[in-house]
Amino acid sequence: MPNRSDTRVITPGLLRDWALPVPTGGKDNRGTVLVIGGSRFTPGAVLLAGVAALRAGAGVLQLAAAESTAAALSIQVPEAMVVGLPETDDGAVAGDPGDRLGDLVAQADVVAVGPGLNDIDQTRALLRLVLSAAGPRTALVFDAYALGALSHEPDLLVGADRRVVLTPNLTEARHLLGRDPGDDLDADSRELARRYEAVVSLYGHIATPDGQGWREESGDAGLGTSGSGDVRAGLLAGLLSRGAEPAQAACWAAWVHAVSGQRLVPRFGRIGFLARELLDEIPHTIATV
Known part of the structure; x- marks a missing residue:
């Protein structure tokens, strides 16, 4: 595992030396x-993230989303168990969804x-529920x-000593930093990682x-398309599920996400592909490292 303090460029060689775990046995060994x-x-954001997790190697997928969408999601992603969560009048997932989610x-x-x-307010309540219910080794x-x-x-x-990865875009990074990100995103990502005590994957x-x-x-530029961030988050979750450590999963996910986009350029051009088209490229991209 890399251990120098300077920033390293992620290459196939670096990833080969930091090989992903290859679980054996049934789906439970590949995690939930x-x-x-x-x-x-x-x-659709949940669909993209969930399918990306499966494509990255997760064994079991569960989706928890607004109850009005649950039936459609269960048809679109038959591989997943889908749970409908209570909604607010505006269609947001309620922050107190009951014991089943816990x-x-x-x-x-x-x-x-x-x-x-x-x-935001409902999501704050959801975060507190997740941190309260999750086990100490839950990623x-x-x-x-x-x-x-x-x-x-x-x-x-x-102080929670959690295995957490944050995946901000530049707008979300501005909220987390309390200022606009600067020209040195390496430094900004390190500042966020120290401040929030989590691995950070920033752009x-x-x-x-x-x-x-x-x-x-x-x-x-093609990765700057609607739903692309959801794919990256799910890809990262799938790599964690199969046993990768947080920094390892973040590095692999960033590279696989980017190279999967490159693989679509000959067919769709630099800015013509859709986030859903990244999904089918994920397994092959991982396998080519």
């Missing part, structure tokens, strides 16, 4: 991923929170509105709380 998100109007969190190996959520991925909620409770992870810049850093340089 629970994705919590999906308002009434954004169920039970699912307690049993999951990885919990990804955020894709498709759309209410957590915070994305999208979960990051906005975390910026309102910056001490939520401090291809990965950092750990102890100051280690990596940078992915293959990403292109």
